[in-house]
Amino acid sequence: MVIIPSIDLREGKVVRLRQGDYANQLNYTVDPADTARRFAQAGARFLHIVDLDGAKQGAPMQLE
Numbered sequence: 001m002v003i004i005p006s007i008d009l010r011e012g013k014v015v016r017l018r019q020g021d022y023a024n025q026l027n028y029t030v031d032p033a034d035t036a037r038r039f040a041q042a043g044a045r046f047l048h049i050v051d052l053d054g055a056k057q058g059a060p061m062q063l064e
Helices: 032-041 052-057
Strands: 006-010 013-018 021-027 048-051
Touching (some): 006 052, 048 052
Parallel strands (some): 006 048
Antiparallel strands (some): 006 013, 013 021
């Protein structure tokens, strides 16, 4: 079994939507790049990055 960690991004920040509701968002005070590095250091071979702004707009938004 392969476990793939995920980072949800909105406006460049790591977040989690409660039940997929954009109005009900949990904000994390961590750097997205640092979070990705920590997953890699923990042995993650893959990382799923979710561009929530892009999903809502219909085009990629988290390009940096």
